[in-house]
Amino acid sequence: MSVPKYKEIIDVLNEELGGGKLHQGDKFYSESEICSRFNVSSTTAVKVLNVLQQQNKVTRITGKGTFVAKENHKSVVLYTDLNMSNGHSEGVKVLNVEIKDDKTVLKKMGLHSSDKYLKVTRIRCIGEKTSQYSVSNIRLDYIDKNKLDDDSNFDSVYSRIKEDVGLDPYKLPYTQKTTISKVKDSNILNYFNRTNNLYVYQERLTYLPTVDSSILEYAYTYKLPEFWGMETESVFGGNI
Template identity: 25%
Template sequence: MSDQPLDMPALQGRSSRIPLWLQLKTAIADMIVQRGLQPGDKLPSETDLCNQFGVSRIVVRQAMSQLVTEGLVYRQQGRGAFVAQQSEDSDFVGRIIGFSGDIRSRNHQVSRTILAADIREPDAKAAKALGLGPDDKVVYLRRIMSVDGVPRILVHSVLPEALVPGLLDHPLEDRSLYALLLELYGIAFEGAERWVEAVNASAEEAAHLQIKKGTALIKIESRSTIRNGRYAEYFSALYRTDAARLHFTIRPDHTA
Protein backbone atom coordinates (compact mmCIF):
# COMPACT_ATOMS: atom_id res chain seq x y z
CA MET A 1 0.00 0.00 0.00
CA SER A 2 1.10 3.55 -0.68
CA ASP A 3 2.56 5.71 2.07
CA GLN A 4 0.02 8.42 1.18
CA PRO A 5 -2.49 9.34 3.91
CA LEU A 6 -5.84 7.56 3.69
CA ASP A 7 -9.21 9.30 3.83
CA MET A 8 -10.78 8.83 7.26
CA PRO A 9 -13.89 10.25 8.92
CA ALA A 10 -13.56 13.52 10.79
CA LEU A 11 -13.29 13.45 14.56
CA GLN A 12 -16.01 14.89 16.77
CA GLY A 13 -13.43 17.23 18.27
CA ARG A 14 -12.76 18.63 21.71
CA SER A 15 -16.43 19.45 22.34
CA SER A 16 -17.16 15.72 22.65
CA ARG A 17 -16.98 13.88 25.96
CA ILE A 18 -14.90 11.24 24.18
CA PRO A 19 -11.13 11.87 24.52
CA LEU A 20 -9.40 12.85 21.29
CA TRP A 21 -7.06 9.85 21.37
CA LEU A 22 -10.04 7.51 21.65
CA GLN A 23 -11.84 9.24 18.77
CA LEU A 24 -8.72 8.84 16.62
CA LYS A 25 -8.17 5.23 17.67
CA THR A 26 -11.78 4.39 16.72
CA ALA A 27 -11.44 6.17 13.35
CA ILE A 28 -8.29 4.21 12.47
CA ALA A 29 -9.78 0.87 13.58
CA ASP A 30 -12.94 1.52 11.54
CA MET A 31 -10.84 2.45 8.52
CA ILE A 32 -8.92 -0.84 8.74
CA VAL A 33 -12.17 -2.83 8.74
CA GLN A 34 -14.21 -0.77 6.27
CA ARG A 35 -11.45 -0.47 3.66
CA GLY A 36 -10.49 -4.11 4.01
CA LEU A 37 -6.85 -3.29 4.67
CA GLN A 38 -4.61 -6.34 4.64
CA PRO A 39 -1.88 -7.43 7.07
CA GLY A 40 1.27 -5.49 6.29
CA ASP A 41 -0.53 -2.48 4.78
CA LYS A 42 1.12 0.70 6.00
CA LEU A 43 -0.88 3.25 7.96
CA PRO A 44 -0.47 7.03 7.75
CA SER A 45 2.55 8.43 9.56
CA GLU A 46 2.35 10.36 12.83
CA THR A 47 2.90 13.60 10.92
CA ASP A 48 0.15 12.79 8.41
CA LEU A 49 -2.31 11.97 11.20
CA CYS A 50 -1.42 15.14 13.10
CA ASN A 51 -1.96 17.27 9.99
CA GLN A 52 -5.13 15.48 8.87
CA PHE A 53 -6.89 15.66 12.23
CA GLY A 54 -5.28 18.72 13.79
CA VAL A 55 -4.14 16.81 16.86
CA SER A 56 -0.84 16.57 18.71
CA ARG A 57 1.71 13.78 18.48
CA ILE A 58 0.80 12.80 22.05
CA VAL A 59 -2.79 12.12 20.92
CA VAL A 60 -1.61 10.13 17.89
CA ARG A 61 0.85 8.06 19.92
CA GLN A 62 -1.78 7.27 22.57
CA ALA A 63 -4.24 6.13 19.88
CA MET A 64 -1.64 4.00 18.11
CA SER A 65 -0.43 2.47 21.38
CA GLN A 66 -3.97 1.31 22.13
CA LEU A 67 -4.30 -0.19 18.64
CA VAL A 68 -1.03 -2.06 19.20
CA THR A 69 -2.31 -3.32 22.56
CA GLU A 70 -5.52 -4.54 20.90
CA GLY A 71 -3.52 -6.39 18.25
CA LEU A 72 -4.83 -4.44 15.25
CA VAL A 73 -1.56 -2.65 14.51
CA TYR A 74 2.16 -3.30 14.88
CA ARG A 75 5.10 -0.91 14.71
CA GLN A 76 8.48 -1.26 13.03
CA GLN A 77 11.35 0.91 14.22
CA GLY A 78 12.03 3.65 11.69
CA ARG A 79 9.34 2.44 9.27
CA GLY A 80 6.01 3.28 10.89
CA ALA A 81 2.80 1.46 11.77
CA PHE A 82 1.23 -1.41 9.85
CA VAL A 83 -1.95 -3.51 9.92
CA ALA A 84 -1.35 -6.63 12.00
CA GLN A 85 -2.15 -10.22 11.07
CA GLN A 86 -5.37 -11.26 12.80
CA SER A 87 -5.59 -14.66 14.45
CA GLU A 88 -8.82 -16.64 14.08
CA ASP A 89 -8.83 -17.24 17.83
CA SER A 90 -11.20 -15.06 19.85
CA ASP A 91 -9.44 -12.60 22.14
CA PHE A 92 -12.73 -11.60 23.79
CA VAL A 93 -11.50 -12.90 27.14
CA GLY A 94 -8.35 -10.83 27.21
CA ARG A 95 -9.38 -7.59 25.52
CA ILE A 96 -11.87 -4.82 26.26
CA ILE A 97 -12.97 -4.04 22.70
CA GLY A 98 -16.11 -6.15 22.96
CA PHE A 99 -17.27 -9.21 21.09
CA SER A 100 -18.40 -7.52 17.88
CA GLY A 101 -15.29 -5.36 17.65
CA ASP A 102 -13.10 -8.44 17.96
CA ILE A 103 -15.01 -10.36 15.28
CA ARG A 104 -15.44 -7.42 12.87
CA SER A 105 -11.69 -6.90 12.96
CA ARG A 106 -11.45 -10.37 11.33
CA ASN A 107 -13.83 -9.38 8.51
CA HIS A 108 -16.80 -11.46 9.68
CA GLN A 109 -20.41 -10.26 9.74
CA VAL A 110 -21.84 -9.79 13.23
CA SER A 111 -25.57 -9.66 13.94
CA ARG A 112 -27.52 -9.36 17.18
CA THR A 113 -30.91 -10.66 18.24
CA ILE A 114 -32.42 -8.89 21.26
CA LEU A 115 -34.26 -11.33 23.52
CA ALA A 116 -34.86 -8.90 26.39
CA ALA A 117 -34.18 -5.21 27.04
CA ASP A 118 -35.63 -3.52 30.12
CA ILE A 119 -34.98 -1.64 33.34
CA ARG A 120 -35.26 -3.73 36.48
CA GLU A 121 -33.92 -4.38 39.95
CA PRO A 122 -30.63 -6.28 39.76
CA ASP A 123 -30.37 -9.78 41.13
CA ALA A 124 -28.07 -10.26 44.12
CA LYS A 125 -25.11 -11.40 42.02
CA ALA A 126 -25.20 -8.42 39.64
CA ALA A 127 -25.80 -5.95 42.49
CA LYS A 128 -22.74 -7.25 44.33
CA ALA A 129 -20.59 -7.29 41.19
CA LEU A 130 -21.45 -3.68 40.38
CA GLY A 131 -21.48 -2.39 43.95
CA LEU A 132 -25.08 -1.20 43.72
CA GLY A 133 -27.32 0.01 46.53
CA PRO A 134 -30.80 -1.32 47.41
CA ASP A 135 -32.59 1.40 45.43
CA ASP A 136 -30.44 1.22 42.28
CA LYS A 137 -31.92 0.03 38.99
CA VAL A 138 -30.10 -1.57 36.07
CA VAL A 139 -30.49 -1.82 32.31
CA TYR A 140 -30.76 -5.52 31.48
CA LEU A 141 -30.01 -6.89 28.01
CA ARG A 142 -30.19 -10.47 26.80
CA ARG A 143 -28.85 -10.99 23.30
CA ILE A 144 -27.79 -13.65 20.84
CA MET A 145 -24.59 -12.74 19.00
CA SER A 146 -24.28 -14.41 15.59
CA VAL A 147 -21.32 -14.55 13.23
CA ASP A 148 -21.99 -14.95 9.51
CA GLY A 149 -25.55 -16.03 10.41
CA VAL A 150 -24.55 -18.70 12.96
CA PRO A 151 -25.58 -18.13 16.63
CA ARG A 152 -22.37 -18.14 18.62
CA ILE A 153 -22.89 -16.47 22.01
CA LEU A 154 -25.80 -15.94 24.39
CA VAL A 155 -25.08 -12.83 26.47
CA HIS A 156 -26.74 -11.34 29.56
CA SER A 157 -25.54 -7.75 30.14
CA VAL A 158 -26.28 -5.55 33.16
CA LEU A 159 -25.41 -1.84 33.42
CA PRO A 160 -26.24 0.69 36.17
CA GLU A 161 -29.23 2.63 34.88
CA ALA A 162 -27.88 5.86 36.39
CA LEU A 163 -24.84 5.64 34.08
CA VAL A 164 -26.81 5.06 30.87
CA PRO A 165 -30.11 6.97 31.08
CA GLY A 166 -32.20 6.56 27.94
CA LEU A 167 -30.09 3.72 26.52
CA LEU A 168 -33.17 1.67 25.63
CA ASP A 169 -34.50 4.55 23.51
CA HIS A 170 -31.84 3.71 20.93
CA PRO A 171 -31.80 0.76 18.50
CA LEU A 172 -29.56 -2.01 19.82
CA GLU A 173 -29.83 -4.65 17.08
CA ASP A 174 -27.49 -3.01 14.60
CA ARG A 175 -24.90 -1.45 16.91
CA SER A 176 -22.06 -2.63 19.08
CA LEU A 177 -23.05 -1.98 22.69
CA TYR A 178 -19.57 -0.69 23.51
CA ALA A 179 -19.60 1.66 20.51
CA LEU A 180 -23.02 2.98 21.54
CA LEU A 181 -21.91 3.56 25.14
CA LEU A 182 -18.88 5.46 23.89
CA GLU A 183 -20.91 7.59 21.49
CA LEU A 184 -23.81 8.42 23.82
CA TYR A 185 -22.15 8.63 27.23
CA GLY A 186 -18.41 8.81 26.64
CA ILE A 187 -18.04 5.48 28.46
CA ALA A 188 -14.83 3.66 27.59
CA PHE A 189 -14.00 0.54 29.56
CA GLU A 190 -10.45 0.48 30.88
CA GLY A 191 -10.23 -2.87 32.63
CA ALA A 192 -12.15 -5.99 33.52
CA GLU A 193 -12.16 -9.07 35.70
CA ARG A 194 -13.30 -12.24 33.91
CA TRP A 195 -14.04 -15.75 35.11
CA VAL A 196 -14.25 -18.78 32.81
CA GLU A 197 -15.89 -22.17 33.44
CA ALA A 198 -17.33 -25.11 31.52
CA VAL A 199 -21.10 -25.69 31.66
CA ASN A 200 -23.74 -27.70 29.79
CA ALA A 201 -26.51 -26.07 27.78
CA SER A 202 -30.01 -26.07 29.22
CA ALA A 203 -32.93 -26.75 26.89
CA GLU A 204 -33.61 -23.01 26.52
CA GLU A 205 -29.96 -22.12 25.94
CA ALA A 206 -29.61 -24.93 23.41
CA ALA A 207 -32.64 -23.66 21.49
CA HIS A 208 -31.21 -20.14 21.28
CA LEU A 209 -27.78 -21.36 20.15
CA GLN A 210 -29.17 -24.05 17.80
CA ILE A 211 -27.36 -26.90 19.52
CA LYS A 212 -28.41 -30.00 21.46
CA LYS A 213 -29.38 -29.83 25.13
CA GLY A 214 -26.40 -30.76 27.31
CA THR A 215 -23.82 -29.58 24.77
CA ALA A 216 -20.66 -28.27 26.44
CA LEU A 217 -20.41 -24.47 26.55
CA ILE A 218 -17.80 -22.01 27.77
CA LYS A 219 -19.24 -19.58 30.30
CA ILE A 220 -17.56 -16.22 30.85
CA GLU A 221 -18.55 -13.80 33.59
CA SER A 222 -17.13 -10.30 33.63
CA ARG A 223 -17.30 -6.96 35.37
CA SER A 224 -15.71 -3.97 33.68
CA THR A 225 -14.45 -0.66 35.03
CA ILE A 226 -14.32 2.84 33.61
CA ARG A 227 -11.71 5.55 34.18
CA ASN A 228 -12.75 6.44 37.75
CA GLY A 229 -12.55 2.78 38.79
CA ARG A 230 -16.31 2.38 38.99
CA TYR A 231 -17.80 -0.94 37.91
CA ALA A 232 -19.98 -0.09 34.92
CA GLU A 233 -20.93 -3.43 33.35
CA TYR A 234 -21.52 -7.00 34.44
CA PHE A 235 -22.18 -9.74 31.91
CA SER A 236 -22.49 -13.48 31.63
CA ALA A 237 -21.82 -15.04 28.21
CA LEU A 238 -22.23 -18.60 26.96
CA TYR A 239 -19.97 -19.58 24.04
CA ARG A 240 -20.59 -22.45 21.66
CA THR A 241 -17.48 -24.61 21.91
CA ASP A 242 -17.79 -25.78 18.29
CA ALA A 243 -17.70 -22.21 17.00
CA ALA A 244 -15.18 -20.43 19.20
CA ARG A 245 -11.68 -20.90 20.52
CA LEU A 246 -10.55 -18.47 23.19
CA HIS A 247 -7.09 -16.95 23.22
CA PHE A 248 -5.32 -15.94 26.44
CA THR A 249 -2.11 -13.94 26.79
CA ILE A 250 -0.22 -14.87 29.97
CA ARG A 251 2.28 -12.46 31.52
CA PRO A 252 4.62 -13.25 34.42
CA ASP A 253 3.84 -11.84 37.85
CA HIS A 254 7.22 -10.69 39.11
CA THR A 255 5.76 -9.85 42.52
CA ALA A 256 4.85 -13.47 43.31
Protein backbone atom coordinates in the same frame (compact mmCIF):
# COMPACT_ATOMS: atom_id res chain seq x y z
CA MET B 1 -11.66 -8.75 65.36
CA SER B 2 -8.46 -10.80 65.12
CA VAL B 3 -7.66 -12.76 61.96
CA PRO B 4 -7.70 -16.56 62.39
CA LYS B 5 -4.21 -18.05 62.57
CA TYR B 6 -4.70 -20.24 59.50
CA LYS B 7 -5.60 -17.16 57.42
CA GLU B 8 -2.48 -15.35 58.61
CA ILE B 9 -0.39 -18.33 57.51
CA ILE B 10 -2.14 -18.48 54.12
CA ASP B 11 -1.40 -14.77 53.59
CA VAL B 12 2.29 -15.32 54.37
CA LEU B 13 2.56 -18.33 52.07
CA ASN B 14 0.68 -16.57 49.28
CA GLU B 15 3.19 -13.72 49.49
CA GLU B 16 6.01 -16.24 49.06
CA LEU B 17 4.20 -17.88 46.14
CA GLY B 18 3.67 -14.55 44.41
CA GLY B 19 7.01 -13.01 45.32
CA GLY B 20 9.31 -15.39 43.48
CA LYS B 21 10.58 -17.35 46.46
CA LEU B 22 8.74 -20.44 45.23
CA HIS B 23 8.28 -21.37 41.59
CA GLN B 24 5.89 -23.54 39.58
CA GLY B 25 6.58 -27.23 40.23
CA ASP B 26 8.75 -26.60 43.32
CA LYS B 27 8.31 -28.82 46.38
CA PHE B 28 6.06 -26.99 48.84
CA TYR B 29 6.09 -27.04 52.64
CA SER B 30 4.87 -30.23 54.24
CA GLU B 31 2.31 -30.42 57.03
CA SER B 32 5.05 -30.94 59.62
CA GLU B 33 7.11 -28.05 58.26
CA ILE B 34 4.14 -25.70 58.56
CA CYS B 35 3.51 -26.94 62.10
CA SER B 36 7.12 -26.32 63.09
CA ARG B 37 7.54 -22.95 61.31
CA PHE B 38 4.31 -21.36 62.56
CA ASN B 39 3.98 -23.27 65.85
CA VAL B 40 0.50 -24.55 65.05
CA SER B 41 -1.31 -27.86 65.33
CA SER B 42 -1.52 -30.49 62.63
CA THR B 43 -5.20 -29.63 62.18
CA THR B 44 -4.34 -26.00 61.34
CA ALA B 45 -1.55 -27.04 58.96
CA VAL B 46 -3.91 -29.38 57.09
CA LYS B 47 -6.48 -26.58 56.83
CA VAL B 48 -3.85 -24.26 55.35
CA LEU B 49 -2.87 -26.82 52.72
CA ASN B 50 -6.50 -27.56 51.89
CA VAL B 51 -7.30 -23.88 51.32
CA LEU B 52 -4.20 -23.37 49.15
CA GLN B 53 -5.20 -26.41 47.12
CA GLN B 54 -8.73 -25.01 46.71
CA GLN B 55 -7.17 -21.77 45.49
CA ASN B 56 -5.22 -23.87 42.96
CA LYS B 57 -1.96 -22.57 44.40
CA VAL B 58 -0.57 -26.00 45.31
CA THR B 59 -1.01 -29.59 44.15
CA ARG B 60 -0.93 -32.51 46.58
CA ILE B 61 0.32 -35.79 45.10
CA THR B 62 -0.21 -38.98 47.08
CA GLY B 63 3.06 -40.53 48.17
CA LYS B 64 5.16 -37.61 46.92
CA GLY B 65 4.07 -34.52 48.84
CA THR B 66 2.83 -31.04 48.06
CA PHE B 67 4.08 -28.96 45.13
CA VAL B 68 3.57 -25.44 43.81
CA ALA B 69 0.88 -25.66 41.14
CA LYS B 70 2.08 -25.53 37.56
CA GLU B 71 -0.88 -23.41 36.44
CA ASN B 72 -0.15 -19.70 35.92
CA HIS B 73 -1.49 -17.20 38.46
CA LYS B 74 -1.71 -13.51 37.57
CA SER B 75 1.09 -13.89 35.02
CA VAL B 76 1.72 -11.11 32.53
CA VAL B 77 0.87 -12.42 29.06
CA LEU B 78 -0.18 -11.11 25.66
CA TYR B 79 -3.75 -12.27 25.06
CA THR B 80 -5.54 -12.49 21.72
CA ASP B 81 -9.13 -13.56 21.02
CA LEU B 82 -9.20 -15.62 17.83
CA ASN B 83 -11.89 -15.07 15.20
CA MET B 84 -13.18 -18.56 14.37
CA SER B 85 -15.82 -17.55 11.83
CA ASN B 86 -13.77 -18.99 8.96
CA GLY B 87 -15.00 -16.35 6.54
CA HIS B 88 -18.71 -16.68 7.34
CA SER B 89 -20.76 -13.52 7.84
CA GLU B 90 -21.33 -12.37 11.41
CA GLY B 91 -24.30 -10.58 12.91
CA VAL B 92 -25.82 -9.46 16.21
CA LYS B 93 -29.47 -9.58 17.20
CA VAL B 94 -30.72 -7.67 20.25
CA LEU B 95 -33.32 -9.82 22.02
CA ASN B 96 -34.30 -7.47 24.81
CA VAL B 97 -33.44 -4.14 26.44
CA GLU B 98 -35.03 -3.59 29.82
CA ILE B 99 -34.59 -1.82 33.13
CA LYS B 100 -34.24 -4.35 35.97
CA ASP B 101 -33.77 -4.45 39.73
CA ASP B 102 -32.78 -8.06 40.43
CA LYS B 103 -31.23 -8.08 43.90
CA THR B 104 -28.56 -10.65 43.03
CA VAL B 105 -27.29 -8.57 40.10
CA LEU B 106 -27.45 -5.33 42.12
CA LYS B 107 -25.29 -6.94 44.80
CA LYS B 108 -22.85 -8.25 42.19
CA MET B 109 -22.51 -4.72 40.80
CA GLY B 110 -22.14 -3.13 44.21
CA LEU B 111 -25.34 -1.12 43.79
CA HIS B 112 -27.94 -0.25 46.41
CA SER B 113 -30.93 -2.55 46.75
CA SER B 114 -33.21 0.30 45.64
CA ASP B 115 -31.19 0.98 42.46
CA LYS B 116 -31.94 -0.23 38.95
CA TYR B 117 -29.74 -1.21 36.02
CA LEU B 118 -30.06 -1.81 32.29
CA LYS B 119 -30.10 -5.40 31.04
CA VAL B 120 -29.25 -5.97 27.37
CA THR B 121 -29.67 -9.51 26.01
CA ARG B 122 -28.18 -10.37 22.61
CA ILE B 123 -27.19 -13.29 20.43
CA ARG B 124 -24.36 -13.36 17.93
CA CYS B 125 -24.65 -15.42 14.77
CA ILE B 126 -22.02 -16.77 12.42
CA GLY B 127 -23.67 -17.58 9.15
CA GLU B 128 -27.08 -19.00 10.08
CA LYS B 129 -25.88 -20.45 13.37
CA THR B 130 -26.16 -18.87 16.82
CA SER B 131 -22.64 -18.83 18.23
CA GLN B 132 -23.08 -16.74 21.35
CA TYR B 133 -25.70 -15.69 23.91
CA SER B 134 -24.75 -12.73 26.07
CA VAL B 135 -26.24 -10.54 28.78
CA SER B 136 -24.82 -7.13 29.72
CA ASN B 137 -25.97 -5.47 32.94
CA ILE B 138 -25.01 -1.80 32.91
CA ARG B 139 -25.28 1.11 35.32
CA LEU B 140 -28.21 3.23 34.21
CA ASP B 141 -26.44 6.57 34.60
CA TYR B 142 -24.04 5.66 31.75
CA ILE B 143 -26.79 5.25 29.17
CA ASP B 144 -28.90 7.92 27.43
CA LYS B 145 -32.41 6.83 28.39
CA ASN B 146 -33.78 8.43 25.21
CA LYS B 147 -32.18 5.53 23.30
CA LEU B 148 -34.11 2.81 25.16
CA ASP B 149 -37.06 2.78 22.77
CA ASP B 150 -35.06 1.26 19.89
CA ASP B 151 -33.30 -2.07 20.55
CA SER B 152 -31.04 -1.57 17.54
CA ASN B 153 -29.27 1.18 19.49
CA PHE B 154 -27.70 -1.60 21.54
CA ASP B 155 -26.12 -3.77 18.83
CA SER B 156 -22.86 -2.71 20.46
CA VAL B 157 -23.18 -1.92 24.15
CA TYR B 158 -19.71 -0.41 24.37
CA SER B 159 -20.28 1.86 21.37
CA ARG B 160 -23.55 2.95 22.99
CA ILE B 161 -21.77 3.91 26.22
CA LYS B 162 -18.98 5.69 24.37
CA GLU B 163 -21.45 7.72 22.29
CA ASP B 164 -23.69 8.55 25.26
CA VAL B 165 -21.13 9.55 27.91
CA GLY B 166 -17.78 9.71 26.09
CA LEU B 167 -16.32 6.79 28.06
CA ASP B 168 -14.60 3.99 26.13
CA PRO B 169 -15.22 0.69 28.00
CA TYR B 170 -12.58 -1.07 25.88
CA LYS B 171 -9.96 0.98 27.73
CA LEU B 172 -11.26 0.20 31.23
CA PRO B 173 -9.85 -2.45 33.59
CA TYR B 174 -11.82 -5.67 33.94
CA THR B 175 -11.71 -9.15 35.41
CA GLN B 176 -12.96 -12.12 33.42
CA LYS B 177 -13.34 -15.78 34.25
CA THR B 178 -13.70 -18.43 31.56
CA THR B 179 -14.97 -21.93 32.31
CA ILE B 180 -16.62 -24.82 30.50
CA SER B 181 -20.23 -25.31 31.52
CA LYS B 182 -23.61 -26.68 30.55
CA VAL B 183 -26.54 -24.31 29.97
CA LYS B 184 -29.11 -24.84 32.72
CA ASP B 185 -31.68 -22.37 31.37
CA SER B 186 -33.80 -24.02 28.66
CA ASN B 187 -34.76 -20.59 27.25
CA ILE B 188 -31.09 -19.87 26.54
CA LEU B 189 -30.52 -23.36 25.16
CA ASN B 190 -33.34 -22.89 22.62
CA TYR B 191 -31.38 -20.15 20.84
CA PHE B 192 -28.57 -22.59 20.09
CA ASN B 193 -30.97 -25.19 18.67
CA ARG B 194 -28.86 -28.09 19.88
CA THR B 195 -28.61 -30.55 22.74
CA ASN B 196 -27.09 -29.41 25.99
CA ASN B 197 -23.45 -30.13 25.31
CA LEU B 198 -20.65 -28.16 26.92
CA TYR B 199 -20.34 -24.43 26.27
CA VAL B 200 -17.68 -21.83 26.93
CA TYR B 201 -18.98 -19.64 29.78
CA GLN B 202 -17.44 -16.24 30.47
CA GLU B 203 -18.27 -13.85 33.29
CA ARG B 204 -16.80 -10.35 33.29
CA LEU B 205 -16.79 -7.29 35.55
CA THR B 206 -15.73 -3.99 33.96
CA TYR B 207 -14.60 -1.28 36.38
CA LEU B 208 -14.98 2.49 36.22
CA PRO B 209 -11.89 4.73 36.58
CA THR B 210 -12.91 5.84 40.06
CA VAL B 211 -11.19 5.67 43.43
CA ASP B 212 -13.55 2.95 44.65
CA SER B 213 -13.42 1.01 41.33
CA SER B 214 -17.19 1.01 40.91
CA ILE B 215 -18.57 -1.52 38.44
CA LEU B 216 -19.81 -0.25 35.08
CA GLU B 217 -20.89 -3.61 33.69
CA TYR B 218 -21.51 -7.15 34.85
CA ALA B 219 -21.74 -9.44 31.82
CA TYR B 220 -21.98 -13.15 31.16
CA THR B 221 -21.80 -15.07 27.92
CA TYR B 222 -22.32 -18.60 26.60
CA LYS B 223 -20.36 -19.49 23.46
CA LEU B 224 -20.21 -22.52 21.20
CA PRO B 225 -16.71 -24.00 21.63
CA GLU B 226 -16.16 -24.35 17.88
CA PHE B 227 -16.40 -20.57 17.49
CA TRP B 228 -14.14 -19.63 20.39
CA GLY B 229 -10.37 -19.58 20.62
CA MET B 230 -7.59 -17.71 22.35
CA GLU B 231 -3.85 -17.31 22.02
CA THR B 232 -1.43 -16.24 24.74
CA GLU B 233 2.21 -15.28 24.57
CA SER B 234 4.64 -14.81 27.44
CA VAL B 235 8.22 -13.57 27.47
CA PHE B 236 8.82 -15.65 30.60
CA GLY B 237 8.40 -19.03 28.95
CA GLY B 238 5.90 -21.73 29.79
CA ASN B 239 5.56 -24.91 31.74
CA ILE B 240 4.50 -28.46 30.93
